[in-house]
Amino acid sequence: MNRLIIENVRIISPEEQRDEVANLYVNNGRIADPFRKTEQDTVIDGTGLVAMPGLVDLHVHLRDPGQEEKEDIITGTNAAAAGGVTSLLCMPNTNPTIDNAGVISYIKEKAKNCKSRVYIAGSITMGLEGKEPTDLKALRKAGAIGLSDDGRPVLDPEIMASAMKKAPELGMTVVAHCEDLELADGGKINEGKMSKKLGIKGIPAEAEDKGTKREINLAKENNVPIHVCHVSTKTSVQMIREAKEDGVKVTAETAPHYFTLTEDVLEKRDADYRMNPPLRTEEDRLAIIEGLADGTLDCIATDHAPHTEEDKKDFEKAPNGSIGMETSLAAALTVLYHNGDFSLLDIAKLMSTTPAKILKINAGSLKTGALADIALVDVDKEWIVDRDKLHGKSKNTPFKGMKMKGKVVKTILEGKVVFEED
Structure with missing residues (x-):
C-alpha cells in the first residue's frame, strides 16, 4: 500500500x-x-x-540527444523537480532533430524513471529546415503530443497551415515560434535604447509581431487552434487579445523573464540575459503582466534553454537562451503574487492547470482521482x-x-x- x-x-x-x-x-x-x-x-x-498541482512547463529544451554537455534528460528533469515541475514538453531542436520515431523512442526510454514526466514535441519539418514536412501521423503514433519547429518559425505558411489543420485530428498541439527572420536579420538584443547604447544590432519588436500576426491569420482562416510561444511585446499581446475577442482559437504563453526583467540588464554585457525573443522595455513588461491578468496570455512557460559557460562567454557571439525551471514559480510568486494582484489560484492556473489543458494531458489538478x-x-x-x-x-x-x-x-x-x- x-x-x-x-x-x-x-x-x-x-x-x-x-x-x-x-x-x-x-x-x-x-x-x-x-x-x-x-x-x-x-x-x-x-x-x-x-500544496498546488505540480507545474506543467510546455516549453523546455532538454538538449538530449546531441548536446548533452549542456543538459540531458536526467539532469533536466532533476532541475524540473527542483522547481516543482512534474510535467514538461521538450522541444525538437535536438541533434538529431525529433523528426522520427527513433528519436522519440530514445527520449521515452531515457525518461522512464525520471523525476518529471517528459512529453515530446515533434518537429513540423524535417531537420527543422522548413522544407519537407514530417510524417505527423508517425510522430503521433511514436508518442509525440506536440508539434513545433521552435527555435525557428516555419517559413512556408502552407506547411504551417497543413500542420495546424492535421494536429487537432491527431490530438496534438501546435506551438509556434513567431518571428520574421528578415526583420530579425541576425540581431542580438531588443532594438531600442540599449542596442544603440551598446552599439549592437537589435531585433525589432516588429519581427515578433509580424510572426504572431501570421499565425493568428492562419488559425483564423482555417478555423484551427494555434499556441503562440514566448510572447514578449506589447503589440503581440494586443493582437492576441483582439484575436480571442474575434473568436480565433489562439492560446499563448510568456516566460518569467519577460514579466520580471527588461533590456536595461543588458548593460552588464552578460550573455545570460540574452534570449530570443529578447528582453524588451518596461512598457512591454507591464503589458505582459496585464495580458496574464486579463487572460490574453494563458500560461507561463520557461523556454528553459541550457548553455555551457563556454557558450555564454562572449556577449555578442553567445547563443540565445536561459534556463528557468528552478526559478519560474519563485519569479511568478515574487512579481505577480507578492508584488501584484494575482492570487495563488491564478498562479496555479497559469503554471499548471491551463498548460495541462492546452497539451490535453492528465495533470494540473488536485481533485480526487487525479494523479x-x-x-x-x-x-x-x-x-x-x-x-x-x-x-x-x-x-x-x-x-x-x-x-x-x-x-x-x-x-x-x-x-x-x-x-x-x-
Whole structure:
C-alpha cells in the first residue's frame, strides 16, 4: 500500500476553485478521499505550506540527444523537480532533430524513471529546415503530443497551415515560434535604447509581431487552434487579445523573464540575459503582466534553454537562451503574487492547470482521482538565487543573485517525493 497524508496544508486547486487548509490524501499515486491514518502511512507536516498541482512547463529544451554537455534528460528533469515541475514538453531542436520515431523512442526510454514526466514535441519539418514536412501521423503514433519547429518559425505558411489543420485530428498541439527572420536579420538584443547604447544590432519588436500576426491569420482562416510561444511585446499581446475577442482559437504563453526583467540588464554585457525573443522595455513588461491578468496570455512557460559557460562567454557571439525551471514559480510568486494582484489560484492556473489543458494531458489538478503530482511550496520563504546550487548542468540563469520570495520545498510525482530541499 502506497499512502501519503499531507497534514494541515493550504490546498490550491484551480479546477475546483479550492483554496483551503486541510489534509491532502494520496493513495497509490492518486489524490484520494480522506482515509483513517495508520502507522504504515507516510505523513508530511504541511503546516505553513501550500500544496498546488505540480507545474506543467510546455516549453523546455532538454538538449538530449546531441548536446548533452549542456543538459540531458536526467539532469533536466532533476532541475524540473527542483522547481516543482512534474510535467514538461521538450522541444525538437535536438541533434538529431525529433523528426522520427527513433528519436522519440530514445527520449521515452531515457525518461522512464525520471523525476518529471517528459512529453515530446515533434518537429513540423524535417531537420527543422522548413522544407519537407514530417510524417505527423508517425510522430503521433511514436508518442509525440506536440508539434513545433521552435527555435525557428516555419517559413512556408502552407506547411504551417497543413500542420495546424492535421494536429487537432491527431490530438496534438501546435506551438509556434513567431518571428520574421528578415526583420530579425541576425540581431542580438531588443532594438531600442540599449542596442544603440551598446552599439549592437537589435531585433525589432516588429519581427515578433509580424510572426504572431501570421499565425493568428492562419488559425483564423482555417478555423484551427494555434499556441503562440514566448510572447514578449506589447503589440503581440494586443493582437492576441483582439484575436480571442474575434473568436480565433489562439492560446499563448510568456516566460518569467519577460514579466520580471527588461533590456536595461543588458548593460552588464552578460550573455545570460540574452534570449530570443529578447528582453524588451518596461512598457512591454507591464503589458505582459496585464495580458496574464486579463487572460490574453494563458500560461507561463520557461523556454528553459541550457548553455555551457563556454557558450555564454562572449556577449555578442553567445547563443540565445536561459534556463528557468528552478526559478519560474519563485519569479511568478515574487512579481505577480507578492508584488501584484494575482492570487495563488491564478498562479496555479497559469503554471499548471491551463498548460495541462492546452497539451490535453492528465495533470494540473488536485481533485480526487487525479494523479498525485504536487508542488509543496513555502510562499513566504525569501532566498537568493545561487547559480552554483541549481540542479541542471548549465547555470545560465538571468535570475542569478536575485532575491526571490517563495520556494518549492518538496515535489511529489505520482505520490512519491522526488525532490526535497536540503
